[in-house]
Amino acid sequence: GQNIDQPTEMTATEGAIVQINCTYQTSGFNGLFWYQQHAGEAPTFLSYNVLDGLEEKGRFSSFLSRSKGYSYLLLKELQMKDSASYLCSGISYNTDKLIFGTGTRLQVFP
Amino acid sequence: EAGVTQFPSHSVIEKGQTVTLRCDPISGHDNLYWYRRVMGKEIKFLLHFVKESKQDESGMPNNRFLAERTGGTYSTLKVQPAELEDSGVYFCASSRVRGGEQFFGPGTRLTVL
Numbered sequence: 675g676q677n678i679d680q681p682t683e684m685t686a687t688e689g690a691i692v693q694i695n696c697t698y699q700t701s702g703f704n705g706l707f708w709y710q711q712h713a714g715e716a717p718t719f720l721s722y723n724v725l726d727g728l729e730e731k732g733r734f735s736s737f738l739s740r741s742k743g744y745s746y747l748l749l750k751e752l753q754m755k756d757s758a759s760y761l762c763s764g765i766s767y768n769t770d771k772l773i774f775g776t777g778t779r780l781q782v783f784p
Numbered sequence: 785e786a787g788v789t790q791f792p793s794h795s796v797i798e799k800g801q802t803v804t805l806r807c808d809p810i811s812g813h814d815n816l817y818w819y820r821r822v823m824g825k826e827i828k829f830l831l832h833f834v835k836e837s838k839q840d841e842s843g844m845p846n847n848r849f850l851a852e853r854t855g856g857t858y859s860t861l862k863v864q865p866a867e868l869e870d871s872g873v874y875f876c877a878s879s880r881v882r883g884g885e886q887f888f889g890p891g892t893r894l895t896v897l
Contacts, residue, residue, distance in 0.1 A: 678826075704883065716788070716875070716888040717827075761827070769840050770815065770882050771829035 678775035680762050685781045690752050694778045696745045696762035703764035706745045707772065708736050711759045720747065720760075749780075757782045786810065788889035790876050796895045802864040805892045809858070809878030815839075816859050817879075817886060818851060822872035830874075833859060834882070845870075866896045 678698045686692040696706070705724035709717035723729055723738035723745060735748040747760055759777040766773065789808045797803050809816045818830040830849070831841040835856035844851070848867070853859040863870055873893050877886040 707885075709888075714890075716890045719885050719887070722885060763827075765883060769842075770832055770879070770886075771817070771840060771843065772819070772827075772877075772886060773829070774819075774827040776826045 678762055678764060678773060680760075680775040680778045682776065683779045683781070685783060686752055688752055688754060688782055688784050691748065691750050692752060692780065694747045694749070694760050694762075694780065696747070696775060698743045698745075698762075698764055698775075702766055703773070704767045705765050706736070706738050707761075707763045707765065708734075708745075708747045709761040709763065711761060711777065713758075717761055752782050754782050754784070756780065788876055788878050788887050790874075790889040790892050792892060793890065794893045794895075796897065797866055798897050799868055800865045802862065803866055803894060805861045805863075805874050805894070807859045807861070807876030807889060809876070810880075810887055813878035813880050813887075814856070815879040815882060815886075816853060817877040818859070818861055819875040819877065819888075820872050821875065821891075822869070827875065830861075863894075866894075868896050870894060871896045 680696045708720040711717040721736035728737045733750045738745045761777045763772040763774040791806045816833040821827045829843040832839045833853045850862045873891040875891045876889045879886045
């Protein structure tokens with residue numbers, strides 16, 4: 675199988691840093707995507723890691739270790755608008771379908 | 785550039801009825817995907833079109849679901865007859881290249897009573 679696991683819920687304080695972890699079975703994925711989804715809206719692309727290492731994009735960074743089947747999304751200088759669900763998803767080697775985790779619902783408090 | 789659009793945004797139907805969902809991908813995107821999220825579960829893949837051809841329909845739950853993309857532009861997903869377990873949010877996504885970023889639409893929330 676190609677299970678993806680991530681925490682169901684997390685809370686953090688405005689201005690803080692939060693790391694959302696994602697683990698997956700190592701076979702079958704060509705890369706990891708992170709999407710942000712606000713309630714009732716479309717998932718929006720945050721990052722894509724195909725190689726090991728850290729990809730930084732403004733306040734958001736994403737890390738991938740293919741050998742360990744591990745990724746994380748790092749959010750810095752949290753803002754209230756960052757309250758949303760964060761979806762970790764892998765893309766298959768031989769198909770283009772995204773395999774999603776259940777998502778991590780992040781609540782940012784003042 | 786307009787994003788992926790879906791119609792309707794909400795649909796409430798009775799068990800046994802038929803519903804057709806529509807997706808308009810971003811212009812120029814040959815790849816179109818349908819996904820579904822039922823309550824409390826993760827988003828799951830249904831199928832993938834490349835232009836008008838079905839590339840992968842391994843996620844379609846059963847033969848009550850029929851997806852089409854005539855002309856390689858917009859796509860429809862028909863559920864006939866609808867069952868209670870079909871309730872959920874149906875997302876459409878498109879991408880310019882295979883394996884690239886998939887842009888999602890806002891989804892259609894389907895409720896089967």
